[in-house]
Amino acid sequence: MSDTIVLKKGLNIPVKGEADLRISKAISPDIVAINPADFKGLLPRLLVKEGDKVLAGSPVLSDKKNPDILIASPVSGTVKEVVRGEKRKLLAVLIQADDDQQYLDFGVQNPDTMSAEQIKETLLKSGLWPWLVQRPYGIIANPDVTPKAIFVSGFSTAPLAPDYEFTLGGEAAFIQKGVNALAKLTEGGVHLSLCGKNFSNSPFRRMDNATMHKFEGRHPAGNVGVQISHISPIRKDETVWTVSLLGLAVIGKLLSTGRYNVRRKVAVTGPMALEPAYVDALPGTPIKSLAAFYGSLADETRFISGDILTGSNVGENGYIGYYADQVTLVREGTERELFGWIRPLRYKQFSTDRCYFSWLTPGRKYDMDTNLHGGPRAFLVNDAYYAKVLPMDIYPIYLVKACLAGDIDKMEKFGIYEVLPEDLALCEYVDPSKNNIQDIIAKGIDLMLKEMA
Amino acid sequence: MNKIFEKGGKLHWLHSTADAFDTFLAVPGTVTSKGAHVRDAIDLKRIIILALIAVIPAALFGMWNVGYQHALATGTTVTGFWGIVLGYWWYGFLRVLPLYVVAYAVGLIIEFGTAQIRGEEVNEGFLMTGFLIPLIVPVDTPLWMLALAVAFATIFGKEVFGGTGMNIWNPALLTRAFLFFSYPNSMSGSSTWIHVKPGEQLVDGFTGATPLALDGAAQYSTSVWSEFLGTIPGSVGETSTLCILLGAILLLWTGVASWKIMLSSVAGALIVGFIGNVTGATAIPCWEQLLLGGFAFGTVFMATDPVTSAQTECGKWIYGFLIGALCITVRLFNPGYAEGMMLAILLCNTFAPLIDHCVTSAHISRRNKKANVA
Numbered sequence: 025m026s027d028t029i030v031l032k033k034g035l036n037i038p039v040k041g042e043a044d045l046r047i048s049k050a051i052s053p054d055i056v057a058i059n060p061a062d063f064k065g066l067l068p069r070l071l072v073k074e075g076d077k078v079l080a081g082s083p084v085l086s087d088k089k090n091p092d093i094l095i096a097s098p099v100s101g102t103v104k105e106v107v108r109g110e111k112r113k114l115l116a117v118l119i120q121a122d123d124d125q126q127y128l129d130f131g132v133q134n135p136d137t138m139s140a141e142q143i144k145e146t147l148l149k150s151g152l153w154p155w156l157v158q159r160p161y162g163i164i165a166n167p168d169v170t171p172k173a174i175f176v177s178g179f180s181t182a183p184l185a186p187d188y189e190f191t192l193g194g195e196a197a198f199i200q201k202g203v204n205a206l207a208k209l210t211e212g213g214v215h216l217s218l219c220g221k222n223f224s225n226s227p228f229r230r231m232d233n234a235t236m237h238k239f240e241g242r243h244p245a246g247n248v249g250v251q252i253s254h255i256s257p258i259r260k261d262e263t264v265w266t267v268s269l270l271g272l273a274v275i276g277k278l279l280s281t282g283r284y285n286v287r288r289k290v291a292v293t294g295p296m297a298l299e300p301a302y303v304d305a306l307p308g309t310p311i312k313s314l315a316a317f318y319g320s321l322a323d324e325t326r327f328i329s330g331d332i333l334t335g336s337n338v339g340e341n342g343y344i345g346y347y348a349d350q351v352t353l354v355r356e357g358t359e360r361e362l363f364g365w366i367r368p369l370r371y372k373q374f375s376t377d378r379c380y381f382s383w384l385t386p387g388r389k390y391d392m393d394t395n396l397h398g399g400p401r402a403f404l405v406n407d408a409y410y411a412k413v414l415p416m417d418i419y420p421i422y423l424v425k426a427c428l429a430g431d432i433d434k435m436e437k438f439g440i441y442e443v444l445p446e447d448l449a450l451c452e453y454v455d456p457s458k459n460n461i462q463d464i465i466a467k468g469i470d471l472m473l474k475e476m477a
Numbered sequence: 478m479n480k481i482f483e484k485g486g487k488l489h490w491l492h493s494t495a496d497a498f499d500t501f502l503a504v505p506g507t508v509t510s511k512g513a514h515v516r517d518a519i520d521l522k523r524i525i526i527l528a529l530i531a532v533i534p535a536a537l538f539g540m541w542n543v544g545y546q547h548a549l550a551t552g553t554t555v556t557g558f559w560g561i562v563l564g565y566w567w568y569g570f571l572r573v574l575p576l577y578v579v580a581y582a583v584g585l586i587i588e589f590g591t592a593q594i595r596g597e598e599v600n601e602g603f604l605m606t607g608f609l610i611p612l613i614v615p616v617d618t619p620l621w622m623l624a625l626a627v628a629f630a631t632i633f634g635k636e637v638f639g640g641t642g643m644n645i646w647n648p649a650l651l652t653r654a655f656l657f658f659s660y661p662n663s664m665s666g667s668s669t670w671i672h673v674k675p676g677e678q679l680v681d682g683f684t685g686a687t688p689l690a691l692d693g694a695a696q697y698s699t700s701v702w703s704e705f706l707g708t709i710p711g712s713v714g715e716t717s718t719l720c721i722l723l724g725a726i727l728l729l730w731t732g733v734a735s736w737k738i739m740l741s742s743v744a745g746a747l748i749v750g751f752i753g754n755v756t757g758a759t760a761i762p763c764w765e766q767l768l769l770g771g772f773a774f775g776t777v778f779m780a781t782d783p784v785t786s787a788q789t790e791c792g793k794w795i796y797g798f799l800i801g802a803l804c805i806t807v808r809l810f811n812p813g814y815a816e817g818m819m820l821a822i823l824l825c826n827t828f829a830p831l832i833d834h835c836v837t838s839a840h841i842s843r844r845n846k847k848a849n850v851a
Contacts, residue, residue, distance in 0.1 A: 039515065257847070332514045354514060361504040365522040373518035378731040379527050380518060394508040398520025399500055399598045402642030405524070406735070407788045417844060419789065422837060437841045445512070452513045456521050457642070462512035 028220035029254050031241030031415035035376055035450050037183045039332060040389040041353070043291040043300040045190045049316070050304035056099045057308040058084050058117045062346035063095060063154050065163025065473075068114050076103045081128035081284030083151055084117055093164060096151025098286045098306045100126040116343070119308075127283040135205035135279055143205045150278055154346075155271030156206075159252065159264050160441040161469050171265040173212025173256065176203075178228050178269055179219040179239075181246035182331040184293035184300075186349050188269055191289040191302070193227040198276030200231055205275060206267065207233040217251040228269070241415060249447040253416045258441045270349055288349055292317050294332070295391045296325045296353035307346040311338060318353055326394050328352040333449035334462070357395025365398070373397070376413075376454055401457040413450035416442065420451045424461055427468030432475055435468055444469070493592040497599035525601050528733050529608050531724035532714070532778055536612055538707055539714035543569030543616050546671045546710055552680040569616075572672050573713055576611035579620045580652075583627040584610075591636045602641030602648075602784075603631070609649040609778060612714025613771065613819075614656060615669040622663060626655040646826045647785045650775075650819050657819065665815065670710035687711050689770045689808065689815045704768040715774040718767070725777040734781035737790065738797035742776040743767060745801025753809040766805055775818035776801070785826040789836040796832055800825045 060068040067088040072078060078101060083094040099121040107116040130150050135143060144167055147153045156165035156174075165171070179188055192199065207214050213235050218226050220240035229236065237255055239245045248266045258264055267275075270288055277285045289302045290309075297317045305313075311327045318325050328335035329345040332352050336345065344351060374382045374390040382388070407421040414420050418439040426434035445462035452461035499505070500522075509516060544565030548554045555564055584603045592599040610627060630651035635644040657664045670687055673679065687710050703709055707717025715721075728734035750763030767773060780786060780800050787796035800821045807817020814820070 037515070257844075259845075326508075326514060328514055335514065337514065352514075357508055358506040360506045363503065365504060365520055366526055370518060375518040377517065377519040377524075379523050379733065382518075392515040394514050395504070395516070396507045396509055397504060397516050397518050398522065399505060399507070401521050401598075401600060402640065404521055404602075404642040405783050406786070406793075408735075408790050408793075409783075411790075417840075419837060419840070421788070438837075439844075449513050453515070454517050454519070456517075456519045456524055458516065458520065460511040 028223075028238040028240050030220070031239065031245045031250070031254075033412055033415040034181075034242035034245055035413045035454070036181065036242045037332070037392075037453065038374060038389050039183050039295060039354075039392045041294040041297050041300045042184050043186065043293045043297075043302055045187060046301050047289065047304055048292075048299070048301040051306070051309055051313050052121070053099075053306060053309040053313055054121055055104065055310060056097070056101075056119050056121055056306055057310070057343040058095060058097065058119070059308070059343060059346070060085060060095075060114050060116075062307075063164060064157070065161070066093070066095070066154070068095075070106065070114060070117070072103045072117070074103050074106055077101075078103060078119060079126045079128040081130065081150060084119075085114075087164070090167065092148045092167060093153050094148065094151045095154060096284055098284075098308055127285070129282050130278060130284070131282045133279050133282075135201060135208070138205070138208070140208045143208055146278070147205075147275065150284055152271075152275055152278055152284070155267050155274060157266050159249065159258055159266060159444070161473055162444040163473070165265045166263075169263050171210045171212070171263050172258075174206050174210050174214045174265045174267060175248050175252050175255070176214065176216045176234075176267055176269060176272060177246055177248040177251055178216050178226070179222075179246045181241075181243035182350075183243070183333060184291070184350070184352060185246070185331060186289065186291035186302070189222070189225075189227060191291075191349060192269055192273055195273040195276070196227045198274075198280060199228065199269060199272045201276035201279050202267075202272030202274075203231055203234050205279060206272070210265070212256075212264075215251075215255055217248070217255075219246070244413075244447055244450060245415065247447055249442065249444055250415055253418075253442050257417070260436060260441060262441075268347065270347075290344060290348065291350045292353070293350060294328070294353035295393075296321060296355055305344060307344055307348065309344045311340055311342050311344065311351070314351060324356055326354050326356050328354065332392070333453060334446040355391075355393040357393030359393075359395070361395075377456070396458055398456065398458050400459065403457050403459065405456055409456075410448075410451040410454065413454055414448065416447065418442065420448055420461075423468075424448070424451075424459075424464050427464050427471075430468075430471055432472065435472065440465075440468060440472060491593070493595075493597065493599055494589050497589065497592070500598070522601050524733055525605050527731050528605055528728065528778075531727040531733070532608055532612070534720035534723045535714045535717060535774065535778075536608070537566070538717040538720040539612055539712075540569035540573050541566040542707055542716055543572050543672055543713060545569075545708060547673065550671050550673055550679055551677050569672075569713075572616050573611055575620055576614065576616070576618065576623060576713075577607070579623050580610040580627050581607040583624045584631050587628060587631045587636065591640065595640070597640070600641040602635075606631075606648045606652075609714075610652050613649060613653050613712050613774065613779075615664065616672045616713050617669060618656065618663060619660075622656060622660050623652075626652045626659070629655045642784055644784060645830075646823055647779055647782050650779055650823055650826075653819055654823055670712070687770065687815065701765060701768065704765070712771060712774075715771040718773045721773045721777050728777065728781065734777070735783075735786065735793050735797075737793040738781050738786055738800075739776055741794045741797030742780055742801035742804075745798040745803075746772060746776075746805045747801075749802045749805040749809070753805065758809045766808070770808070770816040771818040772801075772804055775804070775822055779818075779822050780825070785829065787829045787832050787836075789833050792829070792832045792836045795836075796825050796829055799828070 068085045078097040080100045085095040087093040101121040104120040105118040109115045158165040216234045217237040220238035290305045293300045322340045329338045329348045410420040423438040445465045584607045588603045630648045634648045634651040750766040753759045803821035804817045
């Protein structure tokens with residue numbers, strides 16, 4: 025047990041619309057979508073065609089570079105449509121769900137008696153491998169590599185993030201099984217980081233086969249990348265894997281029941297959500313099945329699968345992402361605010377900057393919208409302005425500028441291996457120059473992938 | 478925005494200009510397209526307007542002082558509260574106003590033009606630059622010289638580098654440097670600091686030199702108190718340490734300027750000033766150096782410019798210290814120049830990237846060492 029690591033830098037964005045700790049609805053969707061874009065690093069090959077029958081756990085996609093990596097169907101049913109875009113790019117596979125769900129049986133297994141190879145094989149063929157994400161770069165882990173260690177964040181600090189104690193507290197036994205299995209895949213062990221404040225009550229605090237860490241602080245203290253940089257920073261030529269707590273539970277369920285069961289509690293949050301609460305849903309569930317949460321306000325709402333900093337804008341006709349356990353509804357901020365920037369008070373807006381006065385009302389929650397609040401400019405304020413919200417040993421703007429310049433050597437030096445776009449999401453949020461920092465980092469990572477291949 | 482400015486519209490070539498006025502009036506209705514879906518309410522317009530507000534006390538006092546110095550020089554002092562407050566101010570205001578008109582007109586035309594050429598939004602950076610320029614030049618600077626200097630500084634100091642945010646030197650100071658080296662007769666000496674109309678009768682013993690040029694000696698009754706209040710000759714906005722301090726409080730409170738730069742600059746000045754005083758290079762005690770010349774104005778409003786200062790926290794300490802130390806060094810050991818603040822800041826602007834490079838390189842090798850141990 026290590027001491028609590030207290031992170032002083034960071035920011036909790038005070039946005040309205042936290043989900044009540046209750047399940048308002050269990051959704052059994054008619055149609056489920058599998059979206060290849062959810063899987064970073066996947067070059068999708070389609071394994072089914074329209075009209076094919078699938079079971080929950082049947083492979084739908086595989087990776088062209090590594091055909092062992094499979095993406096499975098979350099439901100049993102019939103492939104209804106393969107949606108393609110420009111140049112026949114695969115956009116989504118839609119599956120019409122059966123009324124009566126059938127699961128592909130992978131057999132109950134005990135990870136304690138399995139070898140690393142057997143565990144890998146089970147995870148690969150059951151379609152659960154994509155839950156393992158490799159760092160650097162944040163892509164699906166390469167099964168041929170043995171990682172330095174595996175890291176799990178046991179809490180989320182993202183805006184309006186689901187409370188894992190509520191969503192996964194009852195699945196601690198499955199998570200333990202997942203930990204036991206993954207511990208065999210690495211020499212460095214499984215590292216589970218929990219929130220220092222609630223540690224003594226946490227249902228996850230007694231895990232065997234895992235090294236526990238305690239973190240305290242504002243967002244992004246719950247980001248696994250930030251935690252890794254404080255536990256054992258990633259250096260050149262090192263690979264670590266990360267997995268979410270939900271992923272551990274899913275892996276544990278597969279081993280305990282033999283079933284591919286990715287059902288989860290999804291927090292429906294945000295200022296536009298009516299009575300925000302949790303729903304019981306599958307990945308790929310249509311956003312429209314959440315109609316009760318937004319009523320007639322669809323036109324002025326942005327539908328985000330994920331949180332307001334890192335989620336993706338999926339639209340009313342979109343689907344909940346594969347890894348997502350949160351949906352956020354915010355107003356599209358197309359209204360123009362007269363003399364906004366020169367108004368002394370601007371009471372309705374939140375800003376971390378002392379140029380406004382919202383720091384005087386720390387407890388207040390704000391009805392935020394998607395307005396950019398300004399025009400794009402060159403980087404003008406100092407690196408330190410951004411470093412205030414990044415609790416890592418990194419100069420964020422130097423890294424961003426290295427990415428903009430496409431200078432691989434500088435990117436390496438300034439820490440590209442340690443970060444994913446999500447870690448710099450807050451830098452993007454506070455930026456007075458309104459640059460799309462996450463996009464810049466993502467492009468930098470793509471460049472690294474191309475150059476390193 | 479009006480349709481004719483949109484793509485395909487008749488006046489599309491003016492869209493940057495139209496856009497600038499449009500976004501000046503109201504926050505644009507642009508929504509986030511990539512990355513974080515919500516953004517902080519802060520933008521550069523807000524930061525710059527606050528920096529501008531911080532300079533206002535110094536600007537207002539500077540105008541008043543122009544009138545006051547004129548009255549002292551010509552012996553036409555008035556009595557009565559309104560005469561002293563408004564009379565002097567109005568006199569100074571009318572003298573300073575043309576400087577503002579010229580600085581803003583020339584600068585903004587170039588700024589709008591280049592934004593137009595690049596097809597970008599007009600940057601608000603020049604609002605601040607244009608506000609500072611008249612405050613750091615003598616009140617009698619010929620307007621054509623000022624126009625030329627502003628054009629030079631804006632084009633070659635800023636636009637060729639890519640506009641606000643990309644420039645290496647503080648554009649306002651570059652304007653002053655251009656004037657200083659091109660037209661030294663109008664920028665220094667004892668006849669430039671006080672506005673006197675041709676043919677006006679001057680009082681006996683009038684020199685018009687700044688206390689710095691006289692090595693701290695008094696001309697009328699220059700006391701430490703008047704140096705602090707600012708009732709001494711000098712560039713328009715630089716004289717009143719009190720008003721500059723008011724601005725400094727706002728800048729530090731809002732976090733727009735770095736306290737590290739300000740503090741280390743003061744420390745650098747005090748140390749060199751102390752050495753100079755002890756070794757007999759000057760009779761001025763080190764603390765009085767802070768009240769004289771452009772030190773306070775430069776430290777608070779110029780050195781802290783986020784674009785041209787050091788970017789790293791550690792670099793800011795070094796950068797600020799060097800500015801303070803260099804400024805006093807020039808004052809004490811260079812017989813040619815009475816004041817060194819402008820040169821100190823411009824020199825440190827030049828070296829700021831190098832300072833940052835050293836700081837970040839040290840950081841990188843420290844990180845690598847940590848990695849080898851682990």
